[in-house]
Amino acid sequence: MTDRREFLQSAMAGAAGLSITNLSLAKSILGNAITADDFASIKSEIDKRHDESLNRLQNWIKLPSVAAENRNMNEGCQLMMDMLKEAGFQTIRKMPxxxxxxxxxxxxxxxxxxxGLYFMYDVKQFDPKEWSSPPLDAAILDRPNVGKILMGRGAVNQKGPEATFLAALHAIRGAGKKLPVNLVFVAEGEEEIGSPHFGQVVHQPEVLEAFRKSIGVYMPSASQDLDGTVMTTYGAKGVIELELVSSGTKWGRGPAKDVHSSNKARLDSPAWHLVEALATLVTPDGQDxxxxxxxxKARPISDAERKMIATAARRLNEATAKKSLGAQHWLHDASFEESLQLLCSRPTVNIEGLVAGYTGPGGKTILPGRAVAKMDLRLVPDMTAKEAAEALKAHLAKRGFGDIEVNVTGxxxxxxxxxxxxxxRAEKSVCGRAGIEPIELPRTAGSWPGYLFTGDPLKLPASHFGLGHGSGAHAPDEYYVIESANPKVRGMDGAALSHVEYLYELAAMS
Amino acid sequence: MTDRREFLQSAMAGAAGLSITNLSLAKSILGNAITADDFASIKSEIDKRHDESLNRLQNWIKLPSVAAENRNMNEGCQLMMDMLKEAGFQTIRKMPxxxxxxxxxxxxxxxxxxxGLYFMYDVKQFDPKEWSSPPLDAAILDRPNVGKILMGRGAVNQKGPEATFLAALHAIRGAGKKLPVNLVFVAEGEEEIGSPHFGQVVHQPEVLEAFRKSIGVYMPSASQDLDGTVMTTYGAKGVIELELVSSGTKWGRGPAKDVHSSNKARLDSPAWHLVEALATLVTPDGQDxxxxxxxxKARPISDAERKMIATAARRLNEATAKKSLGAQHWLHDASFEESLQLLCSRPTVNIEGLVAGYTGPGGKTILPGRAVAKMDLRLVPDMTAKEAAEALKAHLAKRGFGDIEVNVTGxxxxxxxxxxxxxxRAEKSVCGRAGIEPIELPRTAGSWPGYLFTGDPLKLPASHFGLGHGSGAHAPDEYYVIESANPKVRGMDGAALSHVEYLYELAAMS
Structure with missing residues (x-):
């Protein structure tokens, strides 16, 4: 479900290229937390442990945990715990x-x-037939102008960046250094199905107590675009995903099963019932x-957010963004800047899929007994998932569509x-030394379960961090760059180094 | 496409049982066209040729011609011609x-x-996995309370009844009799895809000339329900089957492909565009x-038709009809008699299927670039298929949905x-002698391409005829009764005899 990554990739498409300075880091001074020599020895340890780190990632990818399919869940949880132990974590608990x-x-x-750290050990479903290299092979392939990539399910979402973070811990310890910060860690195995039970982990008293001591929480990510650009966002929309199901059985009208379509003359149609219900959920042009x-409760964007968006609009490339979406016009013929405002600030009611009756090639003369709309609703502060689902149900009931099931799946x-x-601030600092000025947006239009950290009772800052690049989350041929052909983009080792820098930066900054 | 059969089966469900008299036919006098002895010798010839007739049907089923899949079309056409030759037809031409x-x-x-005779040599698509006996095996199975049935694709729609008619021709000739009428014959191989080119056959000058000499046209059918009831209809609704396709590409708004659903905030949605268009096609309750x-141009039902329907309503069983449809209420809470009026007289706009975006289990956060509604529109006299498609297109264009493709498939x-x-009248007469009083309706709500005979320029009567029973047209486990367990229902030999009677009746009646 976390689709923050897909959002960022579509948002960043065509960001204006940046002049990135020399990546030499040995001479950087990370506050007073580390000397240049110590930093060099950690960097050399990362290089030395390249194969070990890569093997760890490959082994992880070869064990896919897919919550939707109840596949390898306990095995994946155990492997997660084993890797934490190897990386130096002292207390590790499986959380039922x-x-x-x-x-x-x-x-x-x-x-x-x-x-604080947030990991996921699950991956999205996959169909091996759609992949050019088997999704569980974790094969290393040469991709022109990109470099050596690892292809496999979870490569970028999220095993690659997470294994890269673990590589950073191994390197710090391997170089004989103590971690500059203490870590508190939570992982879940249901991220791809909408984190339905992750609150049960975070809200355990001992977990809350441990996280209350933290300065904030982040998830390792590969935040660079193919040209090296980084986009930073200060939050994410909420989301509910659901199915609307109209059926003759539940409605008490129309047929309880698919019947011959000639009967439309004397029977109601659950499919038309669904169409009429759907039409009430949006404005007459179908778009709001x-x-x-x-x-x-949708909070309008502030002046500061508006300014941030204006700056981002200048740096992002509208034509490339439109091209990557196959779009000629923004909603309501908005300008590019307005389109980014919409993206950051508008709640949405989206149809993900429609399924009713005969869906194969050609036609089949049936009157379907059941029709389904798959939907997602995106929420902005201060809307809540619970209230959004309640509003939808009340809206339908009020208009005579109370029989239509609202099955919220996550x-x-x-x-x-x-x-x-x-x-x-630490992210900006690490990026800045790498010659990267992140493009900032108030929030992503995609979603991740950060509210468990930023909301009650923890109210912590929570974000993502990590240089490096990958693509294809949720899609076939997902990959993560191991060795980058572009000096502006970090490979796995360079990305591990960014995590080292970040940890020392967090320790040093006030 | 011909779905007249499915309609009749759902309409007849629970017809009041009839007292059917002794089927002994030898003593019947078919006008002056045949003596009782001649009739008996034909009947005995049918019995003698039972295996030959059954083998002919089985061989036919083993060669499925499926127009939608371009499967065995020339082979099926050739077999049709070979069978006509064996049955005594003198001129036989393949009609490109x-x-x-x-x-x-x-x-x-x-x-x-x-x-005149109308045949089809094609059958509906089939998925062998869904069948309890392989659809091309044409196996003879015992079915309790039904009898020996032949199971296979085309068993009842329409190879079984057609092969039964051919068996009647063989028997008449085998008994040394001359046919009491001349025959003109047309067949098509595209009935199951809506007969898109059958007009090109019928409208050939030599075909028109031959058919102009005929008293009318019929298609062999197995018109008995499981309890022996026959329903007679005096026409059929017209139909157009089509897909409405809303796409970002054609619309010029929204994405040209599936994109991440977060983009709904800044992009139009072709799926919502389709929903809004669909909602305009029916009344606000979604049902008319x-x-x-x-x-x-829809012609209201006449007083005579109303009377006919009232009689049928008394003989049909409402509870059984509702049960077979899984329905608790008729459209607009109509009475049973009113529901039959609706069925016979109302044009319909039906959704056969909806397909957009993600259609698998669970959800997927995409904004689909394309959405499709599969529809059928049923027409009553004096509406035409051409005008219906034009009205739909004009309606959509007028409301800002002119970009939505209207792909009429048949x-x-x-x-x-x-x-x-x-x-x-001859049908009634043959049924009457068999103790069957057909239930009559002004028209079926299903469709068949009879308009090519009843419309310009031929303006001939056109209908179906044949005793016997089968079921499962277009569905798995389609069957045709070869030997009937119920004396009120004809097996294949008895059905062949009904065709003999019918031909002599047609010859004798004035």
């Missing part, structure tokens, strides 16, 4: 939930600061939400993190 | 069309009257046609045949 288990772990290095009270609240938090 | 070929044949027995001018005009035509 009403669904698949999560993991809670801590690493106390006696440092003054504690940093019209669910009663759905967006009552979702969570929006999440926001302050622009000036340590975890965000 | 812009699609798959038809067949035109004649049998001149020097009789005063000429009768609202396409501008669609039904302008269809034809309504067909009506007089109650007092020779072919209808």
């Amino acid at each position: 939930t009403d669904g698949h288990p999560g993991v809670f772990a801590t690493l106390d290095s006696g440092a003054p600061k504690t940093v 939400p019209a669910i009663d009270h759905f967006a009552d 979702g969570y609240d929006p999440t926001s993190t302050p622009v000036d938090s340590l975890i965000s | 069309t812009d699609g798959h070929p038809g067949v035109f044949a004649t049998l001149d027995s020097g009789a005063p009257k000429t009768v 046609p609202a396409i501008d001018h669609f039904a302008d 269809g034809y005009d309504p067909t009506s045949t007089p109650v007092d035509s020779l072919i209808s």
